[in-house]
Amino acid sequence: MENLRGILFMVLAMGGFAIEDLFIKLLSTHVPVSEILIFLGFGGTIIFLIVARATQAPVLQRELLTRPVIIRTICELFGTLFFVSAIALTPLSSAASILQATPLVVTIGAAVFLGEKVGYRRWTAVLIGFVGVLLILHPGLDSFMPASLLAVIGVLFLAARDLSTRTMRVELSTVTISIYGFFASGVAGIIAIPFYPAMVIPTSIEIIYLFAASFVGVFAYYSIVRATRDGDMSVISPFRYSRIVFAMFLSITILSERPDSLTFIGAGIIVASGIYTFIREARLQKIQ
Numbered sequence: 621m622e623n624l625r626g627i628l629f630m631v632l633a634m635g636g637f638a639i640e641d642l643f644i645k646l647l648s649t650h651v652p653v654s655e656i657l658i659f660l661g662f663g664g665t666i667i668f669l670i671v672a673r674a675t676q677a678p679v680l681q682r683e684l685l686t687r688p689v690i691i692r693t694i695c696e697l698f699g700t701l702f703f704v705s706a707i708a709l710t711p712l713s714s715a716a717s718i719l720q721a722t723p724l725v726v727t728i729g730a731a732v733f734l735g736e737k738v739g740y741r742r743w744t745a746v747l748i749g750f751v752g753v754l755l756i757l758h759p760g761l762d763s764f765m766p767a768s769l770l771a772v773i774g775v776l777f778l779a780a781r782d783l784s785t786r787t788m789r790v791e792l793s794t795v796t797i798s799i800y801g802f803f804a805s806g807v808a809g810i811i812a813i814p815f816y817p818a819m820v821i822p823t824s825i826e827i828i829y830l831f832a833a834s835f836v837g838v839f840a841y842y843s844i845v846r847a848t849r850d851g852d853m854s855v856i857s858p859f860r861y862s863r864i865v866f867a868m869f870l871s872i873t874i875l876s877e878r879p880d881s882l883t884f885i886g887a888g889i890i891v892a893s894g895i896y897t898f899i900r901e902a903r904l905q906k907i908q
Contacts, residue, residue, distance in 0.1 A: 650900035706718075864891060868887070
């Protein structure tokens with residue numbers, strides 16, 4: 621029953637993140653990415669500060685100054701900056717598909733930097749997964765979009781964030797981590813100001829989109845935390861890939877995007893490779 625609840629929260633989280641990405645994409649046609657990040661980042665920070673006050677969760681802790689936490693926050697900042705930029709400048713279906721390669725990069729990082737043993741089967745799955753990324757990028761073809769590389773860079777930083785989370789040896793409440801994660805996104809917006817057009821006054825519908833994206837993002841963040849607490853990681857992790865299903869559906873039905881066959885094939889390869897690495901890792905942990 622706990623695993624079933626964990627799966628439910630994971631799917632809700634992935635749906636929430638896909639909807640947040642949709643709002644970001646809709647906003648980016650008029651509102652600069654820097655302004656979007658500032659609103660969503662600091663808006664989410666305020667929401668979690670209110671939650672912290674209500675639940676008496678600590679906001680300032682000495683453990684926040686430890687190296688893994690600092691690295692995690694910095695990677696969150698740049699990962700968010702590059703991925704949101706990719707959403708704004710490339711098709712949502714493409715950016716969302718490339719994002720699914722994050723667990724594959726985490727597998728490589730765990731082997732290289734954390735000394736985790738990765739067998740030839742998972743290495744093969746990782747390499748096949750990156751073939752999927754190349755299919756989505758279309759390198760060497762007329763349809764290649766250099767801005768798609770922003771999503772790749774974002775994946776590298778987000779994978780580094782996840783790796784630093786693995787090395788954290790301190791007890792920090794979920795609310796505390798969330799506060800600084802969203803705060804980092806706000807800072808990312810400030811850093812992005814020189815690279816985007818001047819800020820604008822959002823229209824009434826854009827204001828609704830901004831608030832909706834903030835609350836949906838916070839809900840999705842809460843849901844993924846609940847998922848990881850309620851269910852076994854080996855059971856719920858494959859359901860992270862439901863995000864690409866939501867993203868594809870929204871990009872086609874709402875944004876009228878028409879992903880080509882290479883994008884669909886590439887996304888399928890990435891998802892299959894990622895699910896295999898999750899299953900293989902879970903089996904090895906049981907053996908150990």
